[in-house]
Amino acid sequence: xxxxxxxxxxxxxxxxxxxxxxxxxxxxxxxxxxxxxxxxxxxxxxxxxxxxxxxxxxxxxxxxxxxxxxxxxxxxxxxxxxxxxxxxxxxxxxxxxxxxxxxxxxxxxxxxxxxxxxxxxxxxxxxxxxxxxxxxxxxxxxxxxxxxxxxxxxxxxxxxxxxxxxxxxxxxxxxxxxxxxxxxxxxxxxxxxxxxxxxxxxxxxxxxxxxxxxxxxxxxxxxxxxxxxxxxxxxxxxxxxxxxxxxxxxxxxxxxxxxxxxxxxxxxxxxxxxxxxxxxxxxxxxxxxxxxxxxxxxxxxxxxxxxxxxxxxxxxxxxxxxxxxxxxxxxxxxxxxxxxxxxxxxxxxxxxxxxxxxxxxxxxxxxxxxxxxxxxxxxxxxxxxxxxxxxxxxxxxxxxxxxxxxxxxxxxxxxxxxxxxxxxxxxxxxxxxxxxxxxxxxxxxxxxxxxxxxxxxxxxxxxx
Amino acid sequence: xxxxxxxxxxxxxxxxxxxxxxxxxxxxxxxxxxxxxxxxxxxxxxxxxxxxxxxxxxxxxxxxxxxxxxxxxxxxxxxxxxxxxxxxxxxxxxxxxxxxxxxxxxxxxxxxxxxxxxxxxxxxxxxxxxxxxxxxxxxxxxxxxxxxxxxxxxxxxxxxxxxxxxxxxxxxxxxxxxxxxxxxxxxxxxxxxxxxxxxxxxxxxxxxxxxxxxxxxxxxxxxxxxxxxxxxxxxxxxxxxxxxxxxxxxxxxxxxxxxxxxxxxxxxxxxxxxxxxxxxxxxxxxxxxxxxxxxxxxxxxxxx
Numbered sequence: 001x002x003x004x005x006x007x008x009x010x011x012x013x014x015x016x017x018x019x020x021x022x023x024x025x026x027x028x029x030x031x032x033x034x035x036x037x038x039x040x041x042x043x044x045x046x047x048x049x050x051x052x053x054x055x056x057x058x059x060x061x062x063x064x065x066x067x068x069x070x071x072x073x074x075x076x077x078x079x080x081x082x083x084x085x086x087x088x089x090x091x092x093x094x095x096x097x098x099x100x101x102x103x104x105x106x107x108x109x110x111x112x113x114x115x116x117x118x119x120x121x122x123x124x125x126x127x128x129x130x131x132x133x134x135x136x137x138x139x140x141x142x143x144x145x146x147x148x149x150x151x152x153x154x155x156x157x158x159x160x161x162x163x164x165x166x167x168x169x170x171x172x173x174x175x176x177x178x179x180x181x182x183x184x185x186x187x188x189x190x191x192x193x194x195x196x197x198x199x200x201x202x203x204x205x206x207x208x209x210x211x212x213x214x215x216x217x218x219x220x221x222x223x224x225x226x227x228x229x230x231x232x233x234x235x236x237x238x239x240x241x242x243x244x245x246x247x248x249x250x251x252x253x254x255x256x257x258x259x260x261x262x263x264x265x266x267x268x269x270x271x272x273x274x275x276x277x278x279x280x281x282x283x284x285x286x287x288x289x290x291x292x293x294x295x296x297x298x299x300x301x302x303x304x305x306x307x308x309x310x311x312x313x314x315x316x317x318x319x320x321x322x323x324x325x326x327x328x329x330x331x332x333x334x335x336x337x338x339x340x341x342x343x344x345x346x347x348x349x350x351x352x353x354x355x356x357x358x359x360x361x362x363x364x365x366x367x368x369x370x371x372x373x374x375x376x377x378x379x380x381x382x383x384x385x386x387x388x389x390x391x392x393x394x395x396x397x398x399x400x401x402x403x404x405x406x407x408x409x410x411x412x413x414x415x416x417x418x419x420x421x422x423x424x425x426x427x428x429x430x431x432x433x434x435x436x437x438x439x440x441x442x443x444x445x446x447x448x449x450x451x452x453x454x455x456x457x458x459x460x461x462x463x464x
Numbered sequence: 465x466x467x468x469x470x471x472x473x474x475x476x477x478x479x480x481x482x483x484x485x486x487x488x489x490x491x492x493x494x495x496x497x498x499x500x501x502x503x504x505x506x507x508x509x510x511x512x513x514x515x516x517x518x519x520x521x522x523x524x525x526x527x528x529x530x531x532x533x534x535x536x537x538x539x540x541x542x543x544x545x546x547x548x549x550x551x552x553x554x555x556x557x558x559x560x561x562x563x564x565x566x567x568x569x570x571x572x573x574x575x576x577x578x579x580x581x582x583x584x585x586x587x588x589x590x591x592x593x594x595x596x597x598x599x600x601x602x603x604x605x606x607x608x609x610x611x612x613x614x615x616x617x618x619x620x621x622x623x624x625x626x627x628x629x630x631x632x633x634x635x636x637x638x639x640x641x642x643x644x645x646x647x648x649x650x651x652x653x654x655x656x657x658x659x660x661x662x663x664x665x666x667x668x669x670x671x672x673x674x675x676x677x678x679x680x681x682x683x684x685x686x687x688x689x690x691x692x693x694x695x696x697x698x699x700x701x702x703x704x705x706x707x708x709x710x711x712x713x714x715x716x717x718x719x720x721x722x723x724x725x726x727x728x729x730x731x732x733x734x735x736x737x738x739x740x741x742x743x744x745x746x747x748x749x750x751x752x753x754x755x756x757x758x759x760x761x762x763x764x765x766x767x768x
Contacts (some may be wrong), residue, residue, distance in 0.1 A: 029701050034691040035554035035564075035680060036650045037700050039714035041707055 002418070004075035004433050011070040018062040022055070061449045065442055072438035079418065088417050090154035093127035094145040095120040098162030100136040105163075105189065112189045116161040119186060123159050138162050139173035146177045155415040157182035163189040164403040174411060182415030185408040238279055239382060243286040280306050281364040282385060284378055292368070299355035299366060302340060307365045310385065311354045314342045314367075317384035323376050324351055342367065343377075352381060473570055473742055474562035479616040480609070482742075483573035489743040490578070490750070491515055509533040543584040543641060544601040546633040547572045549615070550647030550675075551590045552624040553694040557677060558738075564675050565620040567738045568646045571673065573612050574746055575644060580608040585641075588614060589633035591624040600636055623695045626651055627659040634663040642669040649674050649722055651695075657722075661729040671732035673749065674722055678739050681715055683708045732756065 003009075077083075097120050103113040117132075124130035129152050135141040138160050149156040158177065162168050164187055177183065285292055302308055314320060324343035329351050341350035351370035356363060367381055468485060476482040491514075509522060512532035520535045549572050555565040572588070579586045580603060587601030588611055599611055626647060634643050643663055649656060649672070664670045685691075685704035692699050719735060726733035734749040 029688040029690040031690045031692055031699075032685065033557065033559055033694050035557040035648065035694050037691060037693045037698055038650065039711050039718065040691065040700060040702055041710055 002077040002079060004077055006074060008070055008073035008075070011073060012067070014070075015063055015066045018066065019059065022059045022062070058449065058452050061445055061452060065445045065449065068438050068442045068445065072435040072442060075433035075435045076438070078434045084417065087153075087155060091127045091157060091415070092129040092149055092152035092154045093123060093131075093157045093159060094148055095123050095130070095132045095159045095161060096138045096141050096145060097132060097134045098136070098138045098160070098164075098168060099134045100162075100165065100168070102163055102165045103188075112163055115188045116186075119161050119188070120159075123186075127157070128154055137168075139167075139169040142169070142173050143176045146181055149181055150178075155182070155417065156180070157184060157415045159184045159186060161186045161188060163187065164408055166403060168403065169408075169411075180416030180418065183411055183413050185411055187405070187408065190402075237385065238281050239385065240281070240283045241286065241378070242283055242289045242292075280310075281359075281362055282310070282367065283359065283364045284367045284369065284381060286369050286378070295357055295359075295366065296355075296368070299339060299357045299368075302354055302356040302365060304356070304363070304365075307354070307356060310365060311340050311342065314352075314354070314381065314384050317380070320352070320377070320380040320384045323380050327351055327370075327377075329370050339368075342381075345370075352377065468743060469741055470562045470567070470738060474566055479569060479573050480577075480612045482570050483577045483612065486570065486574040486743045486746060487577045487581070490574075490747055508536050510536055543579070543582075544587065544637045544639065545575070545579045545584060545642040545644065546587045546589055546601055546637050547575060548589045548626075548629050548633045548643060548645040548647075549618070550624055550626065550645075550649075551592065551618050551620050552647075552651060553621055554648055554650050555675075556620045556694060558679055562738050563620075564648060564677060564738055565618075567736075567742065568675050569615050569618070570742045571675075571736070571746060572646055573615055574742065576608060576611055576615075580605070586611060587633070587636060589629050589636070590618060591629055592619055594622065596629065596632055598633070598636065601641065623651060627655040630656070630659045630663060634666065634668055637668065640667045640669075642671065644671040644673065646673045646675060648676055648680075653718075653722070657725045657729070660726070660731055664729055664731055669732070670729075671734075671749075671753070672722070672726050673734050673736055674719065675736050675738070676719070678737055681712070681719075681737070683711045 097113070097116045099113060103116065104111050109115065120132045124132050131148060133141055133145060142158060142160075145158045149158070158181060160169060160183075162185075164185065169185070174183070285295060289295075302311060320343050325346055327345040328347050329345035329349035332349050340354040342352040342354050343350070345351045349370070353368045355366045355368065357366050358364065369377060369381075468489065473482050473485070476485070509525065510533065512521060512534050516534045522533045522535050525531070525533050549568060551565065555568060556563050576586045576588075583603060585601040585603045586608070587599050589596070589598040591597065599607075599614055626645070626649065630643065630645055637643070645660070660670055660672065683704055687704060688701060689704050690699055690701045723733050723735065725731075732749075732753060734745070734752065736745040736749075
């Protein structure tokens with residue numbers, strides 16, 4: 001038996017009420033009409049107690065009324081054979097299709113994603129109620145899937161179609177799926193990449209090639225992604241910091257940050273053809289730099305596309321803007337128009353400006369910082385630059401490590417065959433539940449209680 | 465013929481029918497009407513009818529003619545009977561079954577029927593809504609029907625003033641007659657006795673029919689019970705087991721007091737309980753009354 005409103009069981013506490021009244025009450029004397037009181041003398045009265053057997057029966061009836069009323073309010077649902085059969089034959093299924101970068105791997109038959117979609121269509125059609133959800137994070141979509149399924153009365157199942165790259169689904173995310181919901185994991189693509197694989201990927205609308213190798217050592221798995229080509233879009237940044245002696249500490253920190261950025265070679269173009277490589281020079285000019293004014297005179301509005309993209313990225317960086325807003329600047333760096341302000345202080349003065357100038361014959365993007373800016377501003381400029389040039393598709397998206405077949409097999413489970421009522425139907429549970437029979441019992445008990453109470457009153461008075 | 469039980473009689477809605485049944489039962493039992501006129505002047509003979517008082521048979525004429533004839537006297541039709549009926553709330557007891565008021569109505573109706581059939585006049589005196597309500601004593605079938613209908617429609621409610629009803633009832637009798645009071649006599653005991661005595665002293669024939677139920681003579685309750693007095697708002701919670709004996713004694717003492725007072729004043733008295741068939745109750749009363757009259761006549765004849 002299932003209880004649709006189990007909270008109603010709290011009502012059992014109320015049984016204490018009739019018991020308390022019945023046992024502790026002094027009991028009213030029955031009233032009778034009498035022609036005259038002349039011949040009655042006043043007597044000492046003593047409290048009456050309910051000790052006769054039919055009073056105990058009355059108490060039992062009243063307690064039974066309460067119990068059955070609580071049972072009826074809890075809306076029982078008897079899982080009859082018919083109900084079970086009807087339930088077993090129905091299914092609501094939600095299919096989650098992984099659309100992460102690794103699913104865009106191309107083969108002669110098309111991408112893994114296309115294969116996954118074909119499978120999803122078939123699975124969705126097979127169910128009484130079906131829905132397909134596409135998500136780049138299938139594990140995170142499980143909670144939403146369970147929520148949609150809770151609206152349905154049928155057996156429920158979630159199917160995840162993915163290449164099951166490591167991290168696609170975790171045990172923690174599975175814990176959020178109710179136990180009566182079935183889980184099925186359908187893999188597309190290979191479970192393990194044994195040999196180095198050269199793949200072609202569609203990333204951010206561009207076709208790029210990468211070599212993905214995967215090797216098992218005795219202790220750990222290592223993966224390496226090497227770009228073999230990135231036509232027309234190879235980017236390399238070199239960041240320098242120009243500062244005077246007064247800003248030695250800030251300069252040292254900023255230089256170290258810039259060196260770190262340079263060392264990462266964030267687009268991995270170490271193997272890129274030098275002919276296609278383009279080094280983009282960014283120079284941060286601090287307020288303490290001695291030849292700053294001379295540089296300012298030669299500076300002009302940035303003209304190259306990458307410079308403008310960088311300016312836009314820096315302007316859109318939330319951390320840089322927030323840090324700048326906490327500063328009160330004395331004056332503008334470039335009072336004249338034409339220089340691109342990047343970040344403004346609280347009082348509106350620009351404290352980081354972008355301009356283009358040539359240093360040692362090399363066209364550079366110069367970022368002038370105000371005297372009032374500290375190390376934080378310089379570091380956030382470098383961080384903003386880095387995030388602006390990183391590919392939207394991170395390296396992790398091409399990680400060849402996959403979840404083992406045994407793992408996802410362990411996660412598979414069948415949907416429960418126990419009939420249930422969905423969350424939306426719980427409000428209309430009175431039409432579904434078998435509580436009406438219990439209300440009938442309550443009515444019968446109320447009638448019996450009324451009759452017994454009347455008889456008790458009469459027999460207590462007229463025993464002749 | 466066995467008497468109709470109280471419950472059967474009570475079930476008869478038609479008061480006139482119930483009264484007739486009671487009276488027929490009396491006649492079948494050979495009862496003679498004890499209500500006679502006061503004149504003894506011979507008027508005429510008439511053929512004997514079943515039920516005629518044997519003392520009025522003319523034996524000499526029978527010896528001569530071998531036929532039975534009854535002597536009729538001049539003023540045998542002059543008797544007036546006034547029924548004084550208690551309609552206070554205490555008469556509505558017991559609430560279940562045959563109440564005293566219904567029983568009293570049947571007795572009164574039967575007496576009225578009996579009296580009227582004998583050619584005498586009968587009237588009614590009651591109290592309704594604190595005011596006297598009456599029908600003067602008259603004869604005739606039409607009047608009897610009206611009287612019975614009036615008895616049937618009486619409201620049993622509130623209190624009544626027995627002394628006033630009895631005094632006024634007697635006043636309405638233009639000459640010496642019979643005043644029959646039917647009540648439980650709970651109200652104004654001393655005043656009522658006094659008034660009855662006065663009426664008897666004025667020459668009227670007075671009868672007290674005290675009507676009680678068995679559950680008044682013996683307290684029927686057990687344990688603690690709250691009793692509501694019918695004629696007032698008074699209530700009392702009593703331990704019935706503790707007071708039963710004293711109550712029963714007090715009620716018996718009351719009844720004895722009323723009876724002795726009536727006897728002392730020369731008033732006809734009968735205690736009627738509602739568990740006795742109305743016919744039986746009337747029979748007993750009429751028999752007692754007849755015996756009293758016979759002894760009175762005997763004393764009168766002896767005195768002459």
